[in-house]
Amino acid sequence: MTESFETFEQVMQYAVALAVRGEGHVEPNPLVGAVVVDDRLRVLGEGWHAVYGEAHAEVEALESAGESARGATLVVTLEPCCHHGQTPPCTDAVLAAGIRRVVVGIADPSPHADGSGLSQLREAGLEVEIGVAAESVTRLNAPFLRLVETGRPWIHAKWAMTLDGRIAATGGHSQWISSEDSRRLVHQLRGRVDAVLVGIGTAVADDPLLTARPPGPRIATRVVLDTTARLPLDSQLVRTAADVPVLLACAETAEPDRIAALAQAGVEVVAGPVDDRGRLEIENLLGVFGLRRWTNVLVEGGSEVLGSLADGGWIDEAHVFLAPKLVGGRRALGAVGGEGLPRIPQAANLVCVETRTVGEDVYWRGVRLRGGESPDC
Ligand SMILES: NC(=O)c1ccc[n+]([C@@H]2O[C@H](COP(=O)([O-])OP(=O)(O)OC[C@H]3O[C@@H](n4cnc5c(N)ncnc54)[C@H](OP(=O)(O)O)[C@@H]3O)[C@@H](O)[C@H]2O)c1
Numbered sequence: 001m002t003e004s005f006e007t008f009e010q011v012m013q014y015a016v017a018l019a020v021r022g023e024g025h026v027e028p029n030p031l032v033g034a035v036v037v038d039d040r041l042r043v044l045g046e047g048w049h050a051v052y053g054e055a056h057a058e059v060e061a062l063e064s065a066g067e068s069a070r071g072a073t074l075v076v077t078l079e080p081c082c083h084h085g086q087t088p089p090c091t092d093a094v095l096a097a098g099i100r101r102v103v104v105g106i107a108d109p110s111p112h113a114d115g116s117g118l119s120q121l122r123e124a125g126l127e128v129e130i131g132v133a134a135e136s137v138t139r140l141n142a143p144f145l146r147l148v149e150t151g152r153p154w155i156h157a158k159w160a161m162t163l164d165g166r167i168a169a170t171g172g173h174s175q176w177i178s179s180e181d182s183r184r185l186v187h188q189l190r191g192r193v194d195a196v197l198v199g200i201g202t203a204v205a206d207d208p209l210l211t212a213r214p215p216g217p218r219i220a221t222r223v224v225l226d227t228t229a230r231l232p233l234d235s236q237l238v239r240t241a242a243d244v245p246v247l248l249a250c251a252e253t254a255e256p257d258r259i260a261a262l263a264q265a266g267v268e269v270v271a272g273p274v275d276d277r278g279r280l281e282i283e284n285l286l287g288v289f290g291l292r293r294w295t296n297v298l299v300e301g302g303s304e305v306l307g308s309l310a311d312g313g314w315i316d317e318a319h320v321f322l323a324p325k326l327v328g329g330r331r332a333l334g335a336v337g338g339e340g341l342p343r344i345p346q347a348a349n350l351v352c353v354e355t356r357t358v359g360e361d362v363y364w365r366g367v368r369l370r371g372g373e374s375p376d377c
Contacts, residue, residue: 002042004042005037005041006041008129010041011041012077012105012132013133013136014043015035016033016137018047018057019049019057020140021048022050023192024216024218025050025051026050026052027052027143027295027296028295029144030078031049031077032049032056032058032078033047033048033049034057034058034060034061034077036065036068036069036073036074037075038073039073044065044068045061045062045066047059047063047064048060053086056080056090057077059087059093062093062094062099069099070098071098071100072099073101074097074101075102075103075132076104078104078106079104079107079115079130082116083112083113085112095124099126101128101129102121102126102128102129103132104129104130104131104132105130105131105134105136105138106130106137107130118130139353142154144295147290151291153194153286153290153294153297154295154316154317155309155315155317156189156193156296157309157317157318157319158298158300158301158320159301160182160320160323161177161323162325163322163323163325163326164328166327166332167335168205168333169327170329172205174205174206179323179360179361180359181361182321182323182361182363186321187212187214187216189319190210190211190212190220190298191218192218192296193220193296193297193298194218194221194292194297195221195222195223195247195289196210196223197224197297197299198223198302198305199301199302200226202301202302202305204230204232207235207237208300209237209240211240211244219245221244221246221294222246223249224246225249225285227254227280228251228255229255229258229259229262233262238262238265238266238267239265242266246267247267249271249280249285250272251271251273252273253274272284279308282314283312303335303336303337306335307337307338307339311339311340315348316367317367317368318368319363321358321361321364322361322363350366350367350368350369351369353365
């Protein structure tokens with residue numbers, strides 16, 4: 001039976017669900033979904049942006065609707081493009097298909113867009129409505145919007161902790177706090193982001209590989225924050241640097257010999273400024289990532305790195321695995337170190353968007369509220 005809806009809001013939610021299928025495949029492009037409906041909101045065609053550089057969602061939806069698109073309504077999560085990029089302008093395809101009305105979630109803030117797609121459609125006599133299910137569409141594309149608007153990626157922070165909030169036992173041992181099912185989910189996350197980042201404390205303590213196993217739609221660069229460039233040459237990260245990229249961020253004062261040895265082993269070394277505590281400046285680093293058009297960065301710890309990010313207000317989304325274990329001990333590391341805050345009212349507001357049991361653990365995912373948003377759990 002043909003899918004049908006009662007409101008454009010519902011059609012847009014459906015388009016959002018289609019768009020999610022592009023996650024990990026299309027970045028730094030936005031996730032876009034599109035649906036062609038008739039006057040009774042019955043679906044005539046649908047599509048999503050599936051592969052970076054290939055057909056846009058509107059074109060896919062119009063193609064799947066075929067001739068029935070004439071006189072119909074196109075519901076699309078993002079303003080259609082009107083410029084020649086890697087593909088021809090979507091506005092041309094919309095006009096050629098004979099669409100009568102276009103219902104859009106949000107405008108495209110990219111410099112090359114800026115409302116011109118919508119004005120072109122209005123000038124051609126189409127009815128254009130914008131702002132339908134805008135909150136969901138904004139959430140869908142929060143990483144894309146962050147990159148376009150600030151030149152910095154969306155920061156996912158992930159940690160696995162015991163019931164008493166520890167990410168390692170008193171001796172620094174942390175493998176494994178979470179269940180195999182939870183770790184599988186982490187590998188899925190790694191497989192759709194642009195970078196997976198840890199501090200040198202974690203790189204030395206755990207000697208992690210940080211790859212996605214099995215691989216996902218994209219290969220994340222593995223990043224280590226290592227002021228003095230002391231990452232061991234026999235670490236798993238260095239030994240696999242020729243196969244999966246490793247970027248080591250260090251201070252400009254790091255030993256040239258260390259930098260040369262790491263570079264010789266295939267590690268890309270990026271030297272940058274440090275803050276007044278001698279730690280790598282996070283804001284500068286995120287700007288470097290943004291220049292590479294990294295949209296999603298997954299930070300996997302440890303406590304000090306997560307602390308620096310929390311102190312600077314850089315964490316956008318948290319993925320927390322709560323394991324039914326108790327380790328105790330004053331010296332056992334808490335999930336988020338750094339300077340912290342003196343009073344609870346100053347605490348960062350993260351709002352739950354997903355919670356479920358994964359194996360024997362509880363998975364909690366939340367996003368940071370930055371004014372005006374009200375996500376549901
Ligand atoms: N359960 C989990 O999910 C999980 C995940 C990861 C790690 N862990 C555990 O956490 C422990 C490691 O955590 P950790 O807190 O000791 O180390 P960490 O956060 O991995 O690394 C901290 C180090 O990174 C370097 N760094 C450079 N720039 C920095 C910046 N801007 N902010 C913070 N650090 C910066 C500093 O060393 P330099 O000054 O030498 O550069 C700093 O001491 C291990 O026991 C590991 O097993 C647990």
